Amino acid sequence: MSILHAAIILPFILAAGMPLLKRLPGKPHPGWAVMLAPAVLFVYFLRQIPIVQSGHDIVAAVPWITSLGIEFSVQLDGLSLLFTLLISGIGTLVVFYSIFYMDKEKEAVHRFYVYLLLFMGAMLGVVLSDNLIVLYGFWELTSISSFLLIAFWHHRERSRYGAFKSMLITVFGGLAMLAGFVLIYIMTGTFSVREIIQSSDMIIGHSLMLPALLLVLLGAFTKSAQFPFHIWLPDAMEAPTPVSAYLHSATMVKAGLYLVARFTPVFSGQASWFWLVSGVGLITLIFGSFKAIKQTDLKAMLAFSTISQLGLIMALLGLGSASGYYTDVQQSLFYSKATMAAIFHLMNHAVFKGALFMVVGIVDHETGTRDIRKLGGLMSIMPVTFTVAVIGALSMAGIPPFGGFLSKEMFFTAVLNAREMGIWSMDTWSSLFPVIAWAASVFTFAYSMVLLVRTFAGKFKPEQLKLQPHEAPVGMLIPPVIMAALALVFGLFPGLLSYSLIEPAMAAVMPGLLGPGEKFLVSIEFWHGWTPEVFMTLGVIGAGILVFVLQPKVKVLNSPGSPRFSLNGVYDSGLGMLERSSKWLTDKYMTGSVRHYLIYIFTFLVVVLGAIMLAFDGFNLDSSSYAPVTVYEAAILLALIIAAIAVPFANSRLLAIILTGAVGYMVSLFFVIFRAPDLALTQLIVETVSVTLFLLCFYHLPKLKKELSPLKFKLTNFLIALGVGLMVTLIALSALSAGNSHPFESISKFFLEASYTLAGGKNVVNVILVDFRGFDTMLEIVVLGIASLGIYSMIRLSLDEKQEQFPPRLGSNKQLRGGLVPVRSNDVILRMTSRVAMFIILTFSWYLFFAGHNNPGGGFIGGLMTSAALVLLAIAYGQEVMRSIVPLNFRKVMATGLLIAFLTGLGSLWFGVPFLSHAFGHEYLPILGEVELATAVIFDLGVYLTVVGVTMTIILEIGRDR
Known part of the structure; x- marks a missing residue:
């Protein structure tokens, strides 16, 4: 990672550290610390003037998605140097000005500086990026951060209005610009700005040139408030004056000018x-x-x-x-x-x-x-x-x-x-x-x-x-x-x-016009x-x-003229019409019935998939390549079908939960028979935890309708269920029947051959999760974390409302914090056996975690197994006892896991390799001897902690809702 990369990242790091400034003794104005970032950057870029003036551009790159030609590449030439000096120099003066303009006692100045630093880093990213996709990412980040800055005084209606208008128009232009970038990539085969300028002959005369040109200019015109997209800028003046002085005079609105200047060598003439x-x-x-x-x-x-x-x-x-x-x-x-x-x-x-x-x-x-x-x-x-x-x-x-x-x-x-x-x-x-x-x-x-x-x-x-x-x-x-x-x-x-700034900038805008x-x-x-x-x-x-x-x-x-016939009037009328139309359409299908939503989804699934399969002659049922069905498989399949059919006929929720769990356990047996131990372990633990979760959820629901009235047959439900099952079955059999005639080579061969040589693991499933598809796994655990926090927030809100309606009785020796009464099992056998079982399960979960890279297991399975042990302890002894034995805030456990996973991926950039690249080797350790060490295990630790934090946050919060 180069100094230019560090220059872009510095404002983001300082923004992330802003909450720490609140804890400093004496609570000094945070602006003094914030001002250091642009001041240091300004001095650094000033020192680069002689280098750029001599005609030597500074270029650096960090691999990112190399297969798509996307790198975090940066370039400092005359044009970008000019803009970096404006961003950092005026940024320093604006921060200094805001120290005296913003009252730290009355204003949320820490939040203000977080937004300002985000914008500063995004603008530096825009003008220094050499890769179009990276440039687009920073471009949209400028729109988001400016939205936050304009809406800083969010209690004002005009501030919210101006912020929304600015983001709507500039993000629209940004999306159009992205489409233009994709067209340019199609014409040149590269996202690098330098390579695109060198390949401008490939663009001129191409059939896609004019659409690409129009889309790029649409992004530039919206960002730089050109007519008729200028209407967002006057409303953006609702932002604090330091924001107006920085964003709307010196930096953000100049981004469109930068884009036009940068693409002038491509489209000039x-x-x-x-x-x-x-x-x-x-x-x-x-x-x-x-x-x-x-x-x-x-x-x-x-x-x-x-x-x-x-x-x-x-x-x-x-x-x-x-x-x-x-x-x-x-x-x-x-x-x-x-x-x-x-x-x-x-x-x-x-x-x-x-x-x-x-x-x-x-x-x-x-x-x-x-x-x-x-x-x-x-x-x-x-x-x-x-x-x-x-x-x-x-x-x-x-x-x-x-x-x-x-x-x-x-x-x-x-x-x-x-x-x-x-x-x-x-x-x-x-x-x-x-x-x-x-x-x-x-x-x-x-x-x-x-x-x-x-x-x-x-x-x-x-x-x-x-x-x-x-x-x-x-x-x-x-x-x-x-x-x-x-x-x-x-x-x-x-x-x-x-000749210090203007001439180098001209050389960047018009390269090739002069000789060496x-x-x-x-x-x-x-x-x-x-x-x-x-x-x-x-x-x-x-x-x-x-x-x-x-x-x-x-x-x-x-x-001022009539606002009704102005461009603002057209914008307001158009936006109002869109809102009314969308509300009318949404009211037609958003009925509040989950059954209706499932009907829409499953009908769409059956119709679209069926039409595609028929149009391309995709149905191919050839049983000649099928393996024979054994007696064990037939027995498990029969039990699975019986359990699944019995679910809707269950007379109680408890029986319905048990039957649903039985279906999952039958699927687990299939994984055992088909020699997929990782999937079998995962399915078994998921079913165990899910049954507990279902029990906690159904505890709060009203009685089944069938307990109040006889079960009614609904033809629509039957037809949709039959259609979905039939369609999925036919597609699965058709895919299996394709056999060797499939047009694409199976990817499994690559993973089987490369899992050990490239990733150092013999367990292909775990290697795929933490190495080859580690980015997918990281996004999945982030989604899980967001979901768990959403559930936590909803339950806490529900608890607060209940406590307001039914305040806790004072003086009760059974009262706990939050007005909750302890609930625990009275089963002596369960309580006694759980003492031993919990440690066995925990030990096994840790074994699964450490062995997962080469044997069945891994962070996901280990995390679920640990959660199962903690759930067992909570059921047997109650939550308060469990919390006293395991005094952890599971939300912080989840956050720690996510942070470890992210830092593991970020650490690879330090060595100049793509994000989330892993390394492994064999080292000799005392007592243990020769041991394989892989950085993927650190990432897997993040997965492990996240799964434990997510699972326990959801289950314990639902369990607290009494």
């Missing part, structure tokens, strides 16, 4: 890519800037401003992709300047918008409102905040000497250059590019002035403020001051970024003479001042 990226970007630019000027909430204004600026960067990336069309290098370099402008403005936007969000947070924090109609005259009261706001707003408006002015001028240059493109009917539409860019810049200037002037200038209105305003604490001022200073430094000294050792010319200067760009800027300032003055008086510039 394609008309569909050019028009979609640049067209959607320009529409988003003009729409966002026009909507921003109408807002009265400061954060809403910045939200639409962010949408507009993201559209600007997206448009630049689209214009820059045209360089891939030309074969002439000089022409390609001429149009690649748009990509340079996109990268530069991405950095400028991160710092000035982050500073402005923090300014708005300070205003809200110190005045109690973000309503611009109630604000004014704060210039003299909050001078430092005002200074930061001036720098941020003027940089956003594109006024010198700030960095935003330079990147805006470069944007004007790019749209003017677009008029000279003689490709894709640009002669017709090229004039619209500079017109839209200029108009959007006018609105940008106007809303920047609205934000600045109407918040800090004008009349002071203390009567409309909730709090007495004053300057913010120094801790809240330091982060926005630093970002405002960077906005000024980027403007005055752009050369600091030219050549570099892009990155020349960013304030003055180029009286160019059209200068006159466009002067026009922006003049028209922007006019719009600013007319804005309060002109309805079209200040009216």
Whole structure:
């Protein structure tokens, strides 16, 4: 595992350790510990600038699912380095800001930082991943963690609404993006981004290229809030201000831009890519800037401003992709300047918008409102905040000497250059590019002035403020001051970024455009003479001042419009219609009757399987290859059939349970006859524990209906039962009849040959469970754990309700904790024999566990056997005695087992092998001599503890419900 892998994992480790910070003496603010992670990462990535600048990418990989070409591979090139610096650098400032913004006495700050760290790690994973599937995993994790952050104040309805909307839209785009990734894999045969870029010729002209392109862009547009998917971003402003400053200005919304930049080498030079990226970007630019000027909430204004600026960067990336069309290098370099402008403005936007969000947070924090109609005259009261706001707003408006002015001028240059493109009917539409860019810049200037002037200038209105305003604490001022200073430094000294960050990022976005050792010319200067760009800027300032003055008086510039006919209205109406339709459909089949649900399931099973078997001529009944039926098998089968038929005719629940157990024991005998000892042992123990569980469950149920009324024959039940039994039997016989004519070679041969040579075990069944299919086993025990906790929670809730209705009698010497009365067996023989039997069963269970790798047994069987011994003890002596002898919290036992299983799998990554890979060897030990040691036994120990914890949690909790 490389340092890059560790950089991604570090925030997750710190998030997992957050609960420990609560236990520290004095309870310091957890933000100080959290800030270490992004600060350390920022320093590390700063130190990588010379390496990446020299043209040497840092690449590392950890095997994961190698058979599918999925590896946890990472790459640090110019583009990913730029984003990692933004994520870690601004992340450090945001955490510092939040220490003073979030009140640790009133807010759940530990939970806040857990969510923030999850997001930070996910974003690092997105920009560093070289494998598309891993990238997708981190991509969706950013949506989930942002959902949690937006809904942090979950008691607010608007916070829940905004969080749900953001996750619904971005996850939808993520799923579309995943489909695009799969299509790219089909075309290239690889999930590696580097290999896909090198194989771009295989994509161009392929029939799947356009669907893949559209699906990838759908993911990028939804994440980066491009029109018409932008509607989630304004509602996401319900999150705390540090979240808005981090996710919705500098990081998460930039993930879509990162994706477009990363895939530009693959799709550049394609008309569909050019028009979609640049067209959607320009529409988003003009729409966002026009909507921003109408807002009265400061954060809403910045939200639409962010949408507009993201559209600007997206448009630049689209214009820059045209360089891939030309074969002439000089022409390609001429149009690649748009990509340079996109990268530069991405950095400028991160710092000035982050500073402005923090300014708005300070205003809200110190005045109690973000309503611009109630604000004014704060210039003299909050001078430092005002200074930061001036720098941020003027940089956003594109006024010198700030960095935003330079990147805006470069944007004007790019749209003017677009008029000279003689490709894709640009002669017709090229004039619209500079017109839209200029108009959007006018609105940008106007809303920047609205934000600045109407918040800090004008009349002071203390009567409309909730709090007495004053300057913010120094801790809240330091982060926005630093970002405002960077906005000024980027403007005055752009050369600091030219060849350290911008040029390496351009080389990553447009690889192959230059020869080996050549570099892009990155020349960013304030003055180029009286160019059209200068006159466009002067026009922006003049028209922007006019719009600013007319804005309060002109309805079209200040009216929010009818929400009913807006995109939000369409979203709400569509979502409401889906909810009503799904409720109507669900009410039709969710009747509350288990019988109805089983009818649906079994009917579907019979119809679908029967149709498939008939369509492909799958029924093949050839008895020539069947083995003869022995007398023992016939006798066991007859007993099994009689017991199964007798179950529905049983007159009591106890008899029904005994007959059901008898069916299971007959199946166990079949496993014994067919020489499957592992299955026989498992089935026997499962039946024993199941009978106990059934007895505990049926104890609480009402009497059987047949005890109240005669048994009725139901034709529907009979037909479905007959159909399911017949269908399963025919499929099993058909599979058996196929014999050697089966189109696929049996996999059993591989396991029989490889179980010892590759996994060091002679018990093939156990080797499959803990080695070859260990991942399946781990997921199964996780599911078991979740189920047991669900049962535990439901029973505890039921017990609490009963205790409220029937409070325990005070002074009773039989009362136990929780108001329960001890229940135990009065059978002296059972109690006496259980003392000896319990130790015999436990000893045998441990033997099964340790011997399971080479002989019948294993962690699953051993865990069930141990549970059976503990259940016997509980039945004979009662739960309280059992708990005093075995003072264990079985939920913690289960958690320990899951942790051991997971850490065993994770440990393999340390040695550079896939997750859950195992090793074995033969070592000489004192007394024991030569012994085989296998790491699979450690994983099996996790299975053993999980099974014991799950089984005892369920049985003991059901047994407590008296």
